[in-house]
Amino acid sequence: MYTNSGNILFVSDDLQALQRLRQQYVSTYNVFTASSIRQAHHLLSDYEIHLVIVRQKMPAMNGLQFCESVSHEFPNLTKIVLNDVSDTKSLERAYKTDQIFRFIQTPCSDMELQMAIDNGFKLHQAKFEKQELSKQVSEYEAEQKNILDLFKRYVPSEVVSRALQTNKEDMMKPGESRIVSVLFADIRNFTIQTSMLPPSEVVEFLNDYWDVISSAIKKNKGSVNKYMGDGMLAVFGAPVSYIGNHENAVQAALEMIDSLEIINEKYADKLGSKINIGVGINSGEVIVGNVGTDDFMEYTVIGNTVNVASRLEKVSKGKPNSIIISERTYELVKGSFQTTKLKEAHPSENETIPYREVVGPKPDNVFPMSGTSNAQ
Numbered sequence: 001m002y003t004n005s006g007n008i009l010f011v012s013d014d015l016q017a018l019q020r021l022r023q024q025y026v027s028t029y030n031v032f033t034a035s036s037i038r039q040a041h042h043l044l045s046d047y048e049i050h051l052v053i054v055r056q057k058m059p060a061m062n063g064l065q066f067c068e069s070v071s072h073e074f075p076n077l078t079k080i081v082l083n084d085v086s087d088t089k090s091l092e093r094a095y096k097t098d099q100i101f102r103f104i105q106t107p108c109s110d111m112e113l114q115m116a117i118d119n120g121f122k123l124h125q126a127k128f129e130k131q132e133l134s135k136q137v138s139e140y141e142a143e144q145k146n147i148l149d150l151f152k153r154y155v156p157s158e159v160v161s162r163a164l165q166t167n168k169e170d171m172m173k174p175g176e177s178r179i180v181s182v183l184f185a186d187i188r189n190f191t192i193q194t195s196m197l198p199p200s201e202v203v204e205f206l207n208d209y210w211d212v213i214s215s216a217i218k219k220n221k222g223s224v225n226k227y228m229g230d231g232m233l234a235v236f237g238a239p240v241s242y243i244g245n246h247e248n249a250v251q252a253a254l255e256m257i258d259s260l261e262i263i264n265e266k267y268a269d270k271l272g273s274k275i276n277i278g279v280g281i282n283s284g285e286v287i288v289g290n291v292g293t294d295d296f297m298e299y300t301v302i303g304n305t306v307n308v309a310s311r312l313e314k315v316s317k318g319k320p321n322s323i324i325i326s327e328r329t330y331e332l333v334k335g336s337f338q339t340t341k342l343k344e345a346h347p348s349e350n351e352t353i354p355y356r357e358v359v360g361p362k363p364d365n366v367f368p369m370s371g372t373s374n375a376q
Helices: 014-027 037-046 064-072 089-096 108-155 156-166 190-194 198-218 246-272 306-320 325-334
Strands: 006-011 030-034 051-055 078-083 102-105 175-187 223-228 229-237 276-290 295-300 322-326 338-339 343-348 349-359
Touching: 006 014, 006 037, 014 030, 014 078, 014 190, 030 037, 037 051, 037 064, 037 349, 051 064, 051 108, 064 078, 064 089, 078 108, 078 229, 102 349, 108 276, 175 190, 175 198, 175 306, 198 223, 198 229, 198 246, 223 295, 229 246, 246 276, 246 322, 246 325, 276 306, 276 325, 276 338, 306 322, 306 349, 325 349
Parallel strands: 006 030, 006 051, 051 078, 078 102, 276 322
Antiparallel strands: 175 229, 175 276, 223 229, 276 295, 322 349, 338 349, 343 349
16 A cells, blocks of 8 residues: 655755745645755665655755765655756657656746656656556466466466456357377386385485476476376376377387386385386377366376276286386387287286287387487
8 A cells, every 4th residue: 555654855055945945835744954965875775765856956966966976875766956057958869768757957846846746656656556556467477377376386388378368258169089099007016115214204205206207207298187096097188289299108108117217216225125116008099088077186197098007007017117008109109119929917807908019119219318219
């Protein structure tokens, strides 16, 4: 809220003029007077002066120089110059460039000076309110940025970006079909390894682990869709698609396993053994879209492609740090990666899933470690 006690400073080396101004305005304003430039500066530093009226013809420096000198230190100060010389060109330039609020030729009438003072205080109030509004806007923007940054920690950044560009009415539109690669990853024997740790250290470990693992997903243009305790679902091709979606998924899995060195270096001693993971990848058609209510929505990936990827991740339990891909995924990435021969998994009595294990990039593979696919 703007409060102005009417602190006004008159600066002049004419002591009689200062005394006359004090008597004229002391009943209306808190009047300060200074007979020198140095004294005026001390008063500005010691008190909250809202408006200064300075004589142009001062001995140490003229009134305009004084206004220029204090502008940086007191940016909200409203400055009026009483001009008692014939040359006005420099004052006119200063007025046009907002270095001073205005200048008044002397001698002047009491009404003219009063109007200048009244308008000067109105300008000071306007500057204050503008500054406060700007401060509120900055605080609001900072608050919104914090909310958005927090939101992005729980929701894929691509989903956030798309949501910000979408009308509320369009957010709940029916889903769309996409061909993607779905990646499931899980820590092997996580419950046993962390059973002796305090809950706070378990959460600390998971946060560090997901930070490293998620970096490999994002680096290869994938989107982390869900964290499920020590498990993760990532999608390559939704909500944003790239030419190398399927190669990106496999490359991300290889980099995830490589990055375990960082986690094991920090936590292997605490956990009693090194962390191993298993990865399952399947490719195919899925339904994607925002599912939920006005209060809570989740970007969801649905379909048999997702179910098969989850089952392939379970197949990897037999071998630490293995990457199991479906035959469909193999057909899409076989030009870029070496795999084992075709095998079959039987997750249930009536289900057979052909799969292969990824060995690594082909020797002549031009697929770069940065995650940007050049594979044909």
